[in-house]
Amino acid sequence: MGDKKKEKLFISNYNQYKNKIYTYFLYRVNFNEALAEDLTSEAFLKAYKSWESFDCERSFQSWIYAISHNHLLNHYRTVGREVSTEETNDIATEFKNNLEASIELERIITEIYKMDNYCREVLLLRFVDGLENKEIADLLAKDESAVRTQMSRALASLRDKLNLNL
Amino acid sequence: MTNIEDQLNKLPKGRLGLKADWRLRFVFLRLRWQKRFTEYSSLLVIKKMAPVVIVAALLLSLVYLPYYAYASEGVVKGNILYPIKQSIEKIELSLADTPAKKIEVYTKLAERRLAEAEKLSEKDSKTANDNLASTIDNMAVLTVEARAEIENELNLEKKEWAINKIAQIKERQLEKMEKIANRFGLQASDNLLDSLALNIDDLKKDKQEKNDFTRILSEVRVSTTTKDYRLFSQIKTEISGLATVSTSTVIIAKPGSASIKIDQTIIAESWDNANDQIAALKESLLAQGVSENEFNNLFNKLDDRLNKAQDSINSGNFMQADGLIKSTEALSNNAKHFLKFNNKATGNIWQATSSPNQATSSINNWRNEIEKRIKDMRGRSNNR
Numbered sequence: 273m274g275d276k277k278k279e280k281l282f283i284s285n286y287n288q289y290k291n292k293i294y295t296y297f298l299y300r301v302n303f304n305e306a307l308a309e310d311l312t313s314e315a316f317l318k319a320y321k322s323w324e325s326f327d328c329e330r331s332f333q334s335w336i337y338a339i340s341h342n343h344l345l346n347h348y349r350t351v352g353r354e355v356s357t358e359e360t361n362d363i364a365t366e367f368k369n370n371l372e373a374s375i376e377l378e379r380i381i382t383e384i385y386k387m388d389n390y391c392r393e394v395l396l397l398r399f400v401d402g403l404e405n406k407e408i409a410d411l412l413a414k415d416e417s418a419v420r421t422q423m424s425r426a427l428a429s430l431r432d433k434l435n436l437n438l
Numbered sequence: 439m440t441n442i443e444d445q446l447n448k449l450p451k452g453r454l455g456l457k458a459d460w461r462l463r464f465v466f467l468r469l470r471w472q473k474r475f476t477e478y479s480s481l482l483v484i485k486k487m488a489p490v491v492i493v494a495a496l497l498l499s500l501v502y503l504p505y506y507a508y509a510s511e512g513v514v515k516g517n518i519l520y521p522i523k524q525s526i527e528k529i530e531l532s533l534a535d536t537p538a539k540k541i542e543v544y545t546k547l548a549e550r551r552l553a554e555a556e557k558l559s560e561k562d563s564k565t566a567n568d569n570l571a572s573t574i575d576n577m578a579v580l581t582v583e584a585r586a587e588i589e590n591e592l593n594l595e596k597k598e599w600a601i602n603k604i605a606q607i608k609e610r611q612l613e614k615m616e617k618i619a620n621r622f623g624l625q626a627s628d629n630l631l632d633s634l635a636l637n638i639d640d641l642k643k644d645k646q647e648k649n650d651f652t653r654i655l656s657e658v659r660v661s662t663t664t665k666d667y668r669l670f671s672q673i674k675t676e677i678s679g680l681a682t683v684s685t686s687t688v689i690i691a692k693p694g695s696a697s698i699k700i701d702q703t704i705i706a707e708s709w710d711n712a713n714d715q716i717a718a719l720k721e722s723l724l725a726q727g728v729s730e731n732e733f734n735n736l737f738n739k740l741d742d743r744l745n746k747a748q749d750s751i752n753s754g755n756f757m758q759a760d761g762l763i764k765s766t767e768a769l770s771n772n773a774k775h776f777l778k779f780n781n782k783a784t785g786n787i788w789q790a791t792s793s794p795n796q797a798t799s800s801i802n803n804w805r806n807e808i809e810k811r812i813k814d815m816r817g818r819s820n821n822r
Contacts, residue, residue, distance in 0.1 A: 282466075321469075399443070
């Protein structure tokens with residue numbers, strides 16, 4: 273593929289995934305919009321610099337999510353990441369302020385953030401980011417069956433906590 | 439899908455702000471242009487460096503090429519670098535300011551020509567033959583020049599050293615020339631044949647002079663079966679009663695031995711007699727191990743030169759005639775180096791079967807007449 277064509281392909285992919293990646297970061301940085309924007313820019317910049325060596329046969333989605341995930345981990349390492357239960361109230365407020373959400377969704381997000389990291393990630397990647405079980409398994413370096421199991425447990429737990437009907 | 443899943447699917451998605459979006463797009467553009475600029479700059483660097491590289495390559499070739507041309511044994515006449523070699527040799531010669539130094543340079547260059555001749559003798563083409571002939575001639579000229587410088591050297595010790603050195607070089611030259619002559623045989627081009635024969639002749643004469651060699655190598659005049667008068671047509675008319683005259687004096691040499699002269703003067707009353715005599719001679723050479731092909735080749739070459747000499751005299755070009763006669767003599771004198779002997783004949787040398795009862799005195803007179811005519815021809819060509 274020629275340079276110009278490949279360049280155009282990147283821009284096309286950027287247009288398709290920019291909001292998804294932004295959402296990915298937004299849900300993981302306490303809905304801090306400015307920080308989410310910065311992280312999104314940094315993730316896509318990393319992708320652009322490695323674009324020449326990218327094999328176009330691969331899935332761009334998997335690739336950009338992998339870059340974003342690793343970038344987020346690096347960010348956590350530098351700034352520290354611990355969300356206490358007290359903070360979850362603030363998160364809910366931020367969620368409500370920054371995203372148009374109903375009270376019900378506000379409750380859901382509060383409960384999600386009370387879960388452990390693994391459960392939370394599985395749920396967010398599946399229902400917010402729209403990834404399939406296999407893609408989640410690849411991203412988190414887990415077995416697909418393990419992800420499926422975890423997903424069921426997380427949903428059951430959430431259901432119980434929210435006392436929602438099946 | 440369950441209720442909880444429906445709810446989860448409704449979780450809102452964010453949108454990247456316009457400012458952040460355009461800021462990022464601008465960064466992509468900037469990076470793209472930076473990359474293109476870097477690529478273009480590298481090209482420019484290469485273009486800027488190109489003249490430097492070219493100049494460096496030229497300088498290197500100016501220094502290394504002449505060295506290689508001068509020092510390499512493989513650079514012989516016909517090689518593209520040979521003129522460079524010759525130019526450097528000329529400079530070397532011009533730097534020699536005393537007779538002793540000049541002798542040293544001349545002899546060194548003569549040795550180089552000899553080495554080049556050896557290299558050229560390994561090739562087998564007309565061009566290589568001509569180049570070889572030219573190299574051999576050049577070698578001879580250099581040796582003569584070295585010898586001439588001896589006269590200018592006043593120091594007796596250096597004179598003696600020079601004489602011995604040149605004598606040694608000539609010994610080596612003779613040995614190599616004979617080897618080359620044997621390698622090519624009569625298949626060599628005319629140019630090469632003449633060059634080899636004349637040089638061997640000169641070297642042998644020098645050897646003769648140095649060693650007080652008194653044996654006379656005779657001349658060869660061979661006429662073939664043509665009815666044309668040879669360049670000695672005047673002689674023919676002096677002998678009455680004969681329709682055709684052919685004369686041959688042939689050297690028949692045993693390989694490894696000194697040449698022994700056998701005079702065989704053939705007086706034939708007819709065309710058939712002359713043929714018979716030459717046939718008999720052929721038989722003898724065949725018995726000595728020379729192939730029929732070689733025999734015919736040798737005689738054809740000698741005859742060809744004589745014909746050309748005759749034509750030159752007829753057209754008044756005596757210098758050319760003189761050169762051709764010298765070539766003929768040289769070739770005939772040194773024919774043994776060019777003939778290929780198949781077997782080492784150790785038997786008796788073939789004796790002429792011509793009847794001793796034939797007019798031997800007139801034959802001897804006739805032979806003397808021929809020698810006088812040649813001297814006369816040479817005298818005429820020198821005066822012109």
